[in-house]
Amino acid sequence: MQPLERYASIVDEFDAFRAACDRPLPSVVRVNTLKASIARARAALDADNVEYEATDWHPGILRLEERGPGTSWPYFHGWLHGQEEVSVLPALALDPQPGDVVWDACAAPGSKTTQLADLMDDRGVLLGNDNNLGRLSALRHNAERLGITNLVVTNQDARNFSFKPFGDRTDDENRIEAVDRALVDAPCSCEGTIRKNPDALDQWSMDHVESVVGIQKGILRRAVQATRAGGTVVYSTCTFAPEENEAVLNHALETEDCELREWEPPAGFETDPGITEWDGDEYDPSVELAHRVYPHRNDTGGFFCAKLEVTG
């Protein structure tokens, strides 16, 4: 079965959706304002004759006409980072402030981590964690190139992330026992990356979806527990499967002290609401506040993003 056919009943203009999934994705870079202003980075690209167009919703997110960003001076200086356009959303939803303590539970290779550092103006503490050591070295490489100094990298299973290395339950004045904000950019079936990896769905199976759902639930629950009351947790995936999206949120709402919160993506970025029914299951009505991103709406990859507040 073609996995995407499962969504004919929930996606408007399904033919346009299918057609968009078959088109390759434009190459996009984000300006790293820790090292250069948007104006300076764009001036350097102009001087290098690199053609680009700013997205209509952010002057520092640039769609390149042709070559990848790797071979230009502004990239060499760490003024730019290649990041898919849609993947910019979760960090905007999390909205970290300079001085916050932020946990990125599934951080490698670090597109969102490095964007979080930029939004934090490289101040406060950013915990970048991943359970895959090989992918962590890519995270470190990216953070170094971008000149980030507020990142602490850890290698733990996020489902039972421990603050022990940070002085949990000691009387050290610098200890960290909870965070202000957490991002769970979960491992998933990656259906939404089909435009970047045409073979993304070759390995798709319901068994795989089910096994990854268990991990997603475990990581989201731990993120809610690790965040102080009143803090924010953002959950995102690059897949359309409701089992991995709304059903995971529903599980967190049932088992942990948290609530969905409204969040508006930047003006000009069109999303669809979360769904409350799927395959005979019903979800908490508040999951409608989550955002589904379909490739045909903004000419991006597919995505899912929800903002939660920790209440207990």
Added chain:
Amino acid sequence: MTDPNTDGVDGDSPPENDGHRFDRLPATAAEREVPGRPTRAEVVQWWEQRYGIPPATWEEHTFWEKGNGKLWAFAADVVSPIPVESLGLRILRTRQEHWKPSTDAVQRFGRAATENVVRLDRTEAERFARGEDQELPRWDGDWGYVIAAHEIADGVEPIGVGLYLHGELRSTVPKGRQEDLS
């Protein structure tokens, strides 16, 4: 290798540097416990003396050692020692005769430098980014580790760390960062 749990308990030998964790640098020599460990004051002073980088540049940062002589700058403060994969940005290699700054440090903080900055023209900068050594007889400043920089988008921007010796500028841009930009 010392066992972190017995560190400081064992009265016979002084505490040692442990390559598996980060230790905050002592503020001054008076507070130093691990022999040979540089102090925060020495590090700040070194950047100022060698490159003219003002001490205020580092006001918000803490300094850490992991591995023998490898120093890191972190934007906040955390418990010390801390057993994590990385902490902030690696800025400097010490515990050797000539301290060596990292490419990352120079790219991030080198804009504030006023001394030992070698300005390269377009072709020279391209050679440097490719990781090539080049003759540069016009430099009449200090020998040793210098900041290689060039002009881009109406400003001077550090490219990386050069080693200047006998009329030659060697590029220390790490392999994984070398790029053909011509």
